């Protein structure tokens with residue numbers, strides 16, 4: 001791994017003032033291309049289990065189920081759908097149709113192959129989330145869904161929410177469950193001390209991370225291990241939804257994660273990762289629900 005002057009030698013972060021969105025995006029895309037075969041393989045996203053049992057849901061969608069409510073009859077789009085395992089699970093919850101978008105060609109190829117192997121229909125488009133309206137041909141949806149590790153790749157939550165709002169039919173709903181900005185601010189190396197290290201709210205420059213391991217799979221190292229991420233404060237998220245013309249109907253905070261964010265976390269029987277000590281200290285995820293006026 002090459003280090004630029006001023007960066008912290010080690011594996012966590014440096015700021016990158018000389019870089020641009022195109023370069024940040026290219027680094028992030030290369031990392032996501034690397035992750036697809038690792039996440040689809042042994043120890044990864046349980047693709048085989050989902051295919052073997054047509055009633056099975058991904059853990060993420062299982063955890064969404066109650067707050068999502070009934071999806072019966074809804075046309076749904078999943079932004080940044082990765083392997084399509086959550087998209088397939090949303091279809092299994094009764095959605096009338098599902099579409100997915102991701103900028104990773106390997107991810108989209110995986111989604112198409114997953115749906116073909118499962119014998120179900122889904123529409124998948126490849127490209128940047130900021131081009132979603134064009135990529136989806138101007139289609140409008142009853143539900144825009146995104147979850148766990150979507151908005152940290154995005155420099156402006158306001159722009160992302162405007163895109164999401166533009167994809168909704170009047171009366172349609174946005175469902176966003178993602179990493180809480182307080183959790184984004186924690187230094188993972190501090191483990192249970194929970195030291196604040198990274199920005200809580202949006203900054204023009206991302207936090208640049210070097211980590212040659214991904215969070216799922218068999219430990220195969222990433223060839224492209226540099227990523228650039230942004231946090232968005234809860235205030236910026238709510239203000240962004242309001243500025244996009246949405247009516248906020250819920251903002252819930254959760255004290256578990258979907259992945260082992262800190263070394264000492266423990267998993268419960270329902271695949272939720274928890275802090276083993278005083279979990280009430282830190283919200284780890286949030287769910288925003290907002291509707292487009294009818």
Ligand SMILES: C[S@@+](CC[C@H](N)C(=O)[O-])C[C@H]1O[C@@H](n2cnc3c(N)ncnc32)[C@H](O)[C@@H]1O
Pocket residue numbers: 028032080081082083084085086101102103104107127128129130147148149150153
């Ligand atoms: C952690 S996954 C989120 C999905 C879900 N939590 C999962 O694990 O299946 C993040 C996804 O965002 C996609 N992504 C990142 N930046 C993007 C962008 N600018 N436009 C479209 N997709 C993007 C990546 O390719 C990746 O598949």
